Structure formats: C-alpha cells, structure tokens
Amino acid sequence: MLIPILLFAVGLICLIKGGDWFVDGSTGIARRFHLPELLIGATIVSIGTTLPEVMVSTTSALTGHSEIAYGNAIGSIICNTALIAAITITVKPGPVNKKTLRTPVLFFFVSALLYAGVAYLGGFFSRAMGLGLLAIFAAYMAVTIVQMKRGPSTEEDGQDQEEEEETNRSLGNNIVLLVIGAALIAVGANLLVDNGTLIAQALGVPESVIALTFVALGTSLPELVTAITSLLKGHGALSLGNVIGANLFNLVLVNGVSVTLAPFAVPQSSTLFGYNASLVLEIPVMFGVMLLMTLPALIRGRLFRAQGIGLLAVYGAFCLVQFML
Numbered sequence: 001m002l003i004p005i006l007l008f009a010v011g012l013i014c015l016i017k018g019g020d021w022f023v024d025g026s027t028g029i030a031r032r033f034h035l036p037e038l039l040i041g042a043t044i045v046s047i048g049t050t051l052p053e054v055m056v057s058t059t060s061a062l063t064g065h066s067e068i069a070y071g072n073a074i075g076s077i078i079c080n081t082a083l084i085a086a087i088t089i090t091v092k093p094g095p096v097n098k099k100t101l102r103t104p105v106l107f108f109f110v111s112a113l114l115y116a117g118v119a120y121l122g123g124f125f126s127r128a129m130g131l132g133l134l135a136i137f138a139a140y141m142a143v144t145i146v147q148m149k150r151g152p153s154t155e156e157d158g159q160d161q162e163e164e165e166e167t168n169r170s171l172g173n174n175i176v177l178l179v180i181g182a183a184l185i186a187v188g189a190n191l192l193v194d195n196g197t198l199i200a201q202a203l204g205v206p207e208s209v210i211a212l213t214f215v216a217l218g219t220s221l222p223e224l225v226t227a228i229t230s231l232l233k234g235h236g237a238l239s240l241g242n243v244i245g246a247n248l249f250n251l252v253l254v255n256g257v258s259v260t261l262a263p264f265a266v267p268q269s270s271t272l273f274g275y276n277a278s279l280v281l282e283i284p285v286m287f288g289v290m291l292l293m294t295l296p297a298l299i300r301g302r303l304f305r306a307q308g309i310g311l312l313a314v315y316g317a318f319c320l321v322q323f324m325l
Helices: 002-030 037-062 068-093 098-121 129-148 162-168 171-203 208-230 237-262 278-298 305-324
Strands: none
Touching: 002 037, 002 171, 037 068, 037 171, 037 237, 068 171, 068 208, 068 237, 068 278, 068 305, 098 129, 098 237, 098 278, 129 237, 171 208, 237 278, 278 305
C-alpha cells in the first residue's frame, strides 16, 4: 500500500509542475502574439490546465476503468466551481464583464444539456457522441478567437514584471516549457490512474468515488494554482475565464476524447433513493454549482462573497454524501 501511495503523490507532483510549465509556455506564446487576457484564460490556459483531466480520463477509458473516465470529468467540473472558484470568489469578490461571460457560459450549458440528455435517456456514450462533443469544442474555439480578435483588449493595467518576462522569453524557450509540461502531465496522469485504482481497490472504495473526489481534486490542482496566482496578480479575468473554460473543456474535450476512443455506458457503482447516484446527485450538482456561480455574474455583473461560501458548503456536503453512499 505504501508504494502506490508514494507513486500517487509523485503523480500529483508531476501533474502540478507539468501543468505549471505548460501554462507558462502557453501564456508566453500567447503574449508574444498580443492576445487579450480573457482569451488566454478561456482558451489557452484552460486547455493547459485541463490536460491532466484529458490524460487521466483517456487513459482510464482505454484501460477499462470507465468509472474514473466518467467521474473525473464531472468531478473536476464540480471541484473547479464549488472549491476552486469558490475560494477565489470568497477571498476576492468583485465586478465581472457580463459580455465576456456569455459565450463560454452558453456553450457550457448547451453542452451540459446534451450530455445530460444522453446520460438520462440512453445511458450510453457512443463514439458519435464523442465526435459531437469534439465538434462543439472546435466551434467554441473558433467563435471565441473570432470574437476576441474583433474586440480590443480591455486590459487597463500595464504589464507587470512577470508578464514582461513572459513576453521577453524566446519562442523556443516557451515551446520547450510547453513540451516538458505536456510530458510531465502524461507521466503524472498514468501514475495517478494506476495507483489511484490500486488504492481504491485496497480500501474497498468504489472507483467512481475516488474519481469524483481525490482524482478530480488532483487533476484540478493546476486550475487552483492558476486561480490563486491570477488573484494575487490582480488578473481576475484570467482566473474566472480559466475556471469556466476548463469546465466547458471537461465536458466537450475530456469526455469527447475519452468517449471517442473508448465508448462506455454511464457507470453505476452506487445508488441514491433507489436510482443511479450519478443521475440523482452528480449531474444535478454539476448544473447547480455552475448556475450558482454564473447567474449572479450574468444578471448583476459581479460576484459576491456569499456565493463563494455557498459553493464551498455545497462541495463539502457533496464529498460527505459520496463517502456515505
């Protein structure tokens, strides 16, 4: 048991550092081409911080562990929103640009409704479904890039020292960071899946519970690091854009890749009120926390500390229920 735990920890470290370097490389490349901060957060940084989920879910699906592939994507959305975004909102609530949120939020809920519809009505994610999700991902990227290029950057602050270093860093150095970061993410994902499964089996805990809590939290750590760093530097748009973008990518990219490579049915490892716990608890919680985070921002144009506290309470209750099932 000791060796799997140590290797699991090494996997988390690889994911964290790999995600950090991947984001640095991606951000450096983006800044060299003078892309706006929100575009960086909602697209490039989100892709970088979502790579752990992509690798974990794909590896899990290909090795027959569909519970982890399914639970990790939904669990990461819940973790990103009800833990990571909740912490940032609680620490530093404030105004947001409603216009910039509309596109990623719209794409998320359209994708989530499609995903939930297939889960409730069919109970099986086919290869065609996976290709459809990837098509939504491609459409979102295209629409976002076009919108951002049409509108000028709204950043008012000048570059700080770190941003100047990112801009001055050579394109070659940024590419090296990108490649090394991706390699570390791949290694960390393999260690996380293999040893997470062993730990779950040894403890008698269902794989879906491990995926929805520990693995989801582990693969969401890059988003947490990005969110905290962004807050400390005063880049709220980067932080919020990263969380919403990462949630969308968890649905359409993470699930799209894993389902396309290895279609699977909705796992049922536990029940709640006599029904599949995933359909009764996990998917509704995913919708609930996203609505709680985005509706006040879209209606009032700001985030409130009460939202963050409420989201943290939901996450605590969600984890408690998972371990009681």
